[in-house]
Amino acid sequence: MVLLQFSVGQPPDMEFPSTINLTAGVLLTPPFATLDEEGVFGGFEIELLERMKVYADQDGIPLHVELGVAPKFYDSAVDLVANDCNSTANPNDLDDCNAFDFIIGDFYQTVGRFQRVDFMPTWLHSKLGVLKYLFGDTLREIKSLSDAERSGAEVCYPPASYVEYLLQEYMPTIQGVPCPSSDIGECIDFLKGGNCAILANDQLLLEGYAKDDLSVDIIPENIQSQYFIWPLKQSLPPEVSWLLKKWMYEAGSKGDLELLHKKYFEVARCPVGTAGQNCELHCDAEHGIASIRGVCICKSTKWTGDDCSIAVEENLNRLPAGMVITAYALVGITVVTATGCAVWVIYNRKRAQLRAAQPVFLGLILVGAVISTSTIIAMAQEGNCMAVPWLYSVGFCVTFGSLFARIWRVYELVRSAAEMRRVSISIRDTLRWVGLVFALDIIILIVWSVVDPLEWTRETISSDLFGEPLESIGYCSSDHWRVFYSVLGIVHLALTAVACFMCYRARHIPEEFSSCKYISIAMFSNLQIFVIAIPVLIMVRKDPVTGFFVRSLMIWVNDIVVVGLIFGSLMKRLYVWDMSNRANVDSSAHNIAKGIRECSQNMRQQRISSASTAEQLNNPPQ
Structure with missing residues (x-):
């Protein structure tokens, strides 16, 4: 035994043990007490206990404390060291009652607990506080419990806690x-999720948990000051209890509590422009704030790096390089295909099938397909807004204007034969239709370009706390773009419908002469592409990458299908005809004449039938 001589407060003739071995249950409440994955305890209270051990060593009485995890709830933890443990009122198992000599936790001192346990000296005091999330969607003017009560805003609080009792007691409405x-932690996440305007809890607990969180603000409330204590077993030897209290007082009187308070609860920081454990590192003063723990906390997500000096590049949602290369490859495929078809037409221009198909119009179809597909290049580059409708519309007019002119020429020949009249249609007459369709689109595009042209616009999707853009999307837009797109769409749809009608009327003409079958297939295929693509484009209108992919694929498929059908059918007829009828050139002309006669007879019969029906309706039988 060791007899210590104290000048003040020493009990007379008290004998002290040479060493003290105790067990303590730790109530895990960050940042007061924590337990890491390796089983090491930490936090404010653990460091306070270590300081008490230093003073115990100075008195020559080593203090050994075996730590264990206390029950999760405060009252359950107090029950294990209470004087009524293992009784009818507190029926805990006897082994559990003997497990701990005292509890390390952020307990409030109350009269009820005082009657059941001994208390260490109070080591901190706190009161009710509120935490406000600064960047949420909740009302920004709610900054206190009074504001919340007055406006009817919702207040979060930990369930079944003393805080709930205080709210009901002081603010029942x-x-x-x-x-x-x-x-x-879950309560703060609950608040940030927009489930309430403010969070009410112990102010010290809020300060410790949100110490380095710049997105929250903590406001003290003048409600119910509380003092923190550790509950001790009343059955501890008096000299052990007395020593524990002495060392706690010593930690308070020598400034340990103040140092620990600053470390765990105060938002004290390194001088402006510095960071690091000893404030020896740089922290960009304009974009960062250094905490007392030496961490340079960036004020905004716009900045990053250890010193918050690296600007985060704005996500412009530009097209991926791989997708742009793929789009250019599609354009290249169309150009190579069109070039090959043009060479083939020139080489075989004197063949009967090519003369019947009119090489001039075949060349226009290829030119139109290349112009239309080049729209993909304009879409892949920012700022070429009006080039997109110009290229696509001009390409469409040249391609489908040529197909329309061919169909009209065949239709007129068949109709004149049905009416028993002779007609001569030159290439110049046919080209007038191409010019008419082309001129109609050009007029619409000129008006659009002059009155309300498309312009490149970049819209910010998200920004940081100071309004600096973090993500944006770029697109072409104007006040009345929907009107002009609708007009062009109606014109193109009408052209396609009339062409399909003419193909239907001339459906009996042999393929060696008209190619109506494949033109009809091309028209119907393009119509299907538009019908499918338009709803998809509406669904992905806010996704520039997916929208570009869908538009590019739609344009390319549209053009390559036309070229493939028209020229594929010509190549098939040419080589199949050469293989099977190379020796009988007249058979093709005979079949063509026969087809025209059959088509003309059908049209005459339809007209005679229609005239007879009309006469019967006008002159009913008596």
Whole structure:
């Protein structure tokens, strides 16, 4: 035994043990007490206990404390060291009652607990506080419990806690919302999720948990000051209890509590422009704030790096390089295909099938397909807004204007034969239709370009706390772009419908002469592409990458299908005809004449039938 001589407060003739071995249950409440994955305890209270051990060593009495995890809830932890443990009122198992000599936790001192346990000296005091999320969608003017009660805003609080009792006692009309659990971290996430305007809890607990969180603000409330204590077993030897209290007082009187308070709760920071454990590192003063722990906290997500000096590049949602290369490859495929077809037409221009198909119009189809597909290049580059409708519309007019002119020429020949009249249609007459369709689109495009041209616009999707853009999308837009797109769409749809009608009327003409079958297939295929693509484009209108992919694929498929059908059918007829009828050139002309006669007879019969029906309706039988 060791007899210590104290000048003040020493009990007379008290004999002290040479060493003290105790067990303590730790109530895990960050940042007061924590337990890491390796089983090491930490936090404010653990460091306070270590300081008490230093003073014990100075008195020559080593203090050994074996730490264990206390029950999760405060009252359950107190029950294990209470004087009524293992009784009818507190029926805990006897082994559990002997497990701990005292509890390390952020307990409030109350009269009820005082009657059941001994208390260590109070080591901190706190009161009720509120935490406000600065960047949420909740009302920004709600900054206190009084504001919340006055406006009817909802207040979060840990369920089944002393905070709930205080709210009901002092503000009975307040709109309270219990957190999903009593965990302070989950409560703060619950607040940030927009489930309430403010969070009410112990102010010291809020300060410790949100110490380095720049997105929250903590406001003290002048409600119910509380003092923190550790509950001790009343059955501890008096000299052990006395020593524990002495060392706690010593930690308070020598400034240990103040240092620990600054470390765990105060938002003290390194001088402006510095960071690091000893404030020896650089922290960009304009974009960062250094915490007392030496961490340079960036004020905004716009900045990053250890010193917050690296600007985060704005996400412009530009097209991926791989997708642009793929789009250019599609354009290249169309150009190579068109070039090959043009060479083939020139080489075989004197063949009967090519003369019947009119090489001039075949060349226009290829030119139109290349112009239309080159729209993909304009779409892949920012700022070429009006080039997109110009290229696509001009390409469409040249391609489908040529197809329309060919169909009209065949239709007129068949109709004149049906009416028993002779007609001569030159290439110049046919080209007038191409010019008419082309001129109609050009007029619409000129008006659009002059009155309300498309312009490149970049819209910010998200920004940081100071309004600096973090993500944006770029697109072409104008006030009345929907009107002009609709007009062009109606014109193109009408052209396609009339062409399909003419193909239907001339459907009996042999393919060696008209190619109506493949032109009809091309028209119907393009119509299907538009019908499918338009709803998809509407669904992905806010996704520039997916929208570009869909538009590019639609344009390319549209053009390559036309070229493939028209020229593929010509090549098939040419080589199949050469293989099977090379020796009988007249058979093709005979079949063509026969087809024209059959088509003319059908049209005459339809007209005679229509005239007879009309006469019967006008002159009914008596």
